[in-house]
Amino acid sequence: MPYIPLEEHLPGITGLLEYRKDTAEPIRELTQFLLRGPSTLTAAERELIATIVSFGNECRFCTAAHTAAADVLLGECETTGKIKTNISTAPVSAKMKALLTIASQVQKSGKAVTNESIEQAKAAGATDIEIHDTVLIAALFCLYNRYVDGLSTVTPTDPNFYKGLAERISKGYQRLPHGYDHLKKK
């Protein structure tokens, strides 16, 4: 049960974003820009960063949601499985391995990011903007994971819920123009 009254038909983050819309707006806009805006990283690569950080923070809702989103964008589910167990064996580029390593360090603490991991990313061709966006996406999911779990929001157990959510967020993170009443059980 959530610690504050949230709409029952909106588990996880959505209920929180509807609870306080004035703070939700910049959070949504930031996420839309970082994960879906113009970038030399694909939307799927950016979802992998969200996934590995949420997994590190043991946030079940965010891990399931962003795993599902990355799977939809990639068209397979092998990569998300592998980044959670061992980045080095995942079928991603050397640059992405280096960026995912940086993201895992940010998940622990900003101070955990080493000069070596930054050098490795640059040697693999990562630009300053890619490194910046990786750190900020990782930091943003440290916010989301704490927001979702700190207020004890509901984590659905039905895998179909995350499939539906993934379809929605693969299109974008902005609030639906007509709200979320259509998700209420009839």
Next chain:
Amino acid sequence: MAHIKVPEGVPGIRSLVMFRPESGQHLYALVQVLLRDESPLTEAERELIAAYVSSRNECMFCMSSHAAAARYLFKDKKQVVDFVLDDYKSAPISDKLKALLNVAGKVQKNGKEVLPDDVAKARKHGANDREIHDTVLISATFSMFNRYVDGLASLTPTDPKAYEEMGVRLGEKGYVLPK
């Protein structure tokens, strides 16, 4: 030196949002609405939560700048900031604020650390839904800012005067995106 080419000589978060204003504008909009717009918590209390979380994350830049903003906003009661950063449990603040700082400290570690008892204690001392929500979101937000600022190794001034000036600016003008 910062890990990426940010404007030289510009400290902390300011250098990062000047490097990438497209994301910076939303970060500043969030912190302005969360720490300055309408809330049952005072601006000073919210800056204090930000400073406390930043101190637990050992983010010197964020801790020093938000402690300075909190001192400015607490005016003649500004010594509470240093009491809280030293040991909030013995600080001259309300039991409600102590219970909210306990929640903020748990969120700083991990969202799952917040237990029903922590929330019940805050409610017993008079905290309402919005105060609990805002405390959790402020702590989560600074868990983001601290990682952003330190993860890119942005410039951390060591002169206390630099932070005193930031505190006055944040107290008087709030969060305005630097150009």
